[in-house]
Amino acid sequence: MSAKIAKFRELGLLVFIVLMSVGVQLRNPSFLTWENINDMITNTAILSILAVGMMLVIVTRGIDLSIGATLALSGMTAALAVSHSPGLSPLAAIGIGTGIGLVCGMALGVLVAWVNILPIIATLGMMNVFRGLTFESSGGKWVSAHQMPDSFKNIATGSLLGINNLIAIAILVYAVAYYFVSHTRTGRRIYAVGSNPESAAVSGIHSARILWLVYTIMGGLSGLAGVLWVSKFASAQGDTASGYELSVIAACVLGGVSIAGGVGKISGIVLGSVLLGILNNALPMIDVSAFWQMFIQGAIILIAVLINALVKRGIDRNNLMRRKI
Amino acid sequence: MEPRVIPNKQEWSWRGFVLQWEWLLVVLILIVFALNASLSEFFLDYGNLRDATMGFLDKAFIVLPMVFIILMGDIDISVASIVALSSVTMADLYSHGMPMEWAMMVCLAVGTACGWINGMLIVKFKELSSVIVTLATMIIYRGIAYILLEDQAAGKFPKWFKFLGWDYVGNIPFILLVFAVFAVAFGWLLHKTAFGRKVYAIGNNATASRYSGVEVDRIKVVVFTLAGFMSAVTALFLTARMGSSRPNIATGYELEVIAMVVLGGVSTAGGKGRMIGAILAVFLIGYLRYGLGLINVSAQSLLIILGLLLIFAVAIPRLKLLRSPVRKA
Numbered sequence: 001m002s003a004k005i006a007k008f009r010e011l012g013l014l015v016f017i018v019l020m021s022v023g024v025q026l027r028n029p030s031f032l033t034w035e036n037i038n039d040m041i042t043n044t045a046i047l048s049i050l051a052v053g054m055m056l057v058i059v060t061r062g063i064d065l066s067i068g069a070t071l072a073l074s075g076m077t078a079a080l081a082v083s084h085s086p087g088l089s090p091l092a093a094i095g096i097g098t099g100i101g102l103v104c105g106m107a108l109g110v111l112v113a114w115v116n117i118l119p120i121i122a123t124l125g126m127m128n129v130f131r132g133l134t135f136e137s138s139g140g141k142w143v144s145a146h147q148m149p150d151s152f153k154n155i156a157t158g159s160l161l162g163i164n165n166l167i168a169i170a171i172l173v174y175a176v177a178y179y180f181v182s183h184t185r186t187g188r189r190i191y192a193v194g195s196n197p198e199s200a201a202v203s204g205i206h207s208a209r210i211l212w213l214v215y216t217i218m219g220g221l222s223g224l225a226g227v228l229w230v231s232k233f234a235s236a237q238g239d240t241a242s243g244y245e246l247s248v249i250a251a252c253v254l255g256g257v258s259i260a261g262g263v264g265k266i267s268g269i270v271l272g273s274v275l276l277g278i279l280n281n282a283l284p285m286i287d288v289s290a291f292w293q294m295f296i297q298g299a300i301i302l303i304a305v306l307i308n309a310l311v312k313r314g315i316d317r318n319n320l321m322r323r324k325i
Numbered sequence: 326m327e328p329r330v331i332p333n334k335q336e337w338s339w340r341g342f343v344l345q346w347e348w349l350l351v352v353l354i355l356i357v358f359a360l361n362a363s364l365s366e367f368f369l370d371y372g373n374l375r376d377a378t379m380g381f382l383d384k385a386f387i388v389l390p391m392v393f394i395i396l397m398g399d400i401d402i403s404v405a406s407i408v409a410l411s412s413v414t415m416a417d418l419y420s421h422g423m424p425m426e427w428a429m430m431v432c433l434a435v436g437t438a439c440g441w442i443n444g445m446l447i448v449k450f451k452e453l454s455s456v457i458v459t460l461a462t463m464i465i466y467r468g469i470a471y472i473l474l475e476d477q478a479a480g481k482f483p484k485w486f487k488f489l490g491w492d493y494v495g496n497i498p499f500i501l502l503v504f505a506v507f508a509v510a511f512g513w514l515l516h517k518t519a520f521g522r523k524v525y526a527i528g529n530n531a532t533a534s535r536y537s538g539v540e541v542d543r544i545k546v547v548v549f550t551l552a553g554f555m556s557a558v559t560a561l562f563l564t565a566r567m568g569s570s571r572p573n574i575a576t577g578y579e580l581e582v583i584a585m586v587v588l589g590g591v592s593t594a595g596g597k598g599r600m601i602g603a604i605l606a607v608f609l610i611g612y613l614r615y616g617l618g619l620i621n622v623s624a625q626s627l628l629i630i631l632g633l634l635l636i637f638a639v640a641i642p643r644l645k646l647l648r649s650p651v652r653k654a
Contacts (some may be wrong), residue, residue, distance in 0.1 A: 063456060117639045118593050120400060120456045124580055125639075128632030135625035238625075246464055259457045291475045295468025302446075302461035309452045 044277030045170040053218035059194040061261035062119035069130035072240040074100040075226030079143040079236035086149040097227035105219015109212035135238040145234035156232035195262025346590035350605040361616030381611035389511040390552040398595025399455035405578035406466035407556035411436040413470040416479035416570035440553015444546035470572040480569025490566030512600040528595030588638035
């Protein structure tokens, strides 16, 4: 039953995406050009990489508000590194950024898993710490395009076997994440901890370790996304990606990840990210003022979680009815 | 899950009295005063202290209802957005010719309505945690503020409006007097009325409270509505002090408010904490900020310190270093 619902939701999202694209295309013919589509997908790549980590966090009933700041800190560190030593290989830059992200995630994971701080409080606090560190590490200055070597900027613009690097990395992340959550023991344990922590503990799962792992993965992915972001926009600032965590959460709840924990599919969040990416790209094209974007994003989150809740109620009621008969 | 036993009335003991969380806050405030006074000769000047108090008290209004919310085991991260939305609405209406008195009424009404919406959503959709509901409304409310004013600022308020933010009654800041009145009212509501006891009951066990006849839903809606109203009060004072309003005002206030409440000894698991602790924490963080500002600590370092303070405030009681028997209300 719930599998059917999930399929229905994904179909619904897909139909919505198609309808919206057609509608926007009718208003503005430059929407479905090859250039714009490419632009949209590369923009969505970073969002969807983050959505993978956020899905795991939300599946364990948590939330991570610090990822925008983690992204900024890792991006800034990588940018500072390449601007000081332009000879640094792009892979090393990615390694530095991801490493910083991992460290941030680990620290957060310890706070949530072992010190038992509510995820919302821990991430709210660490968000400010990471954001402050970003400003401090750069002395409040920007690292702009001319300070970055071409090799670094090529991370985002270059391509691998004809596919843009960003898209290739996103696909790789998806493939690994899909295998991890559906076919490994640790991956399944994440869902076990999320859907019923007490039973998970009784079955001998170390919930704390799983929680820590989840926040560490989230941190690592934010670090990776940070390098990609800075390379794509060719500038690292103190307020990079400020508030971006909200888009990521929106992508997750749109994709059917349940805030109550235990539910979430990779295919769902891909669609959620794509829908959000298209929306962000399409709104300016049909002359919707940029100032509406925030409101629309909030409304999407609210409507998506309300619909999720109502659908869940429907399923529960149906199950109850069936038991009656 | 082990049941939490709440004795009707705690027996008074010296050990319990001395080991109260609130004394720790008092000591910390004294330390902050001593450190600041030794670092800067300007700190202990009465005029400076008075004006600094005016500067940080605006967000303190939200701390009062936030104590109730966190006591119930909920959280409201939309308060800063409510401040922005009610302030922007007021400024926008005034600049379109509405008399200031009316605009201020609308400001309070908007804040109250926003809080009521939060409460209703949380009560009607019990599957959703207050985290996700207020996260969504946080974006929506500030989004509306951006739609109203775009990236403009609105202001040019009448002269008397500045009274709220800048004036004194005798030698005491007006805002301090208002805050004192509200603080006494909220403290009375929490500690001396049935309503307050029910808030503690909900925080300890919402289901058991419901079965014992506590109107959980109604109380939650009232508390979230109060939070909206107090956010609007903050909006009045903040706007008066800044002299204008823009959609990005009060950014990050939710962090500071929550930090003050948990530093004040209110447990995020619900059911534990007192109003006086949160009020002490307001002054602790306020004077800490002011002192750090005097010795030229950058705004970014302040962010780091504030974030760490929040983490430590929640972490210390959990690490059982300072567990005192009386911290249960």
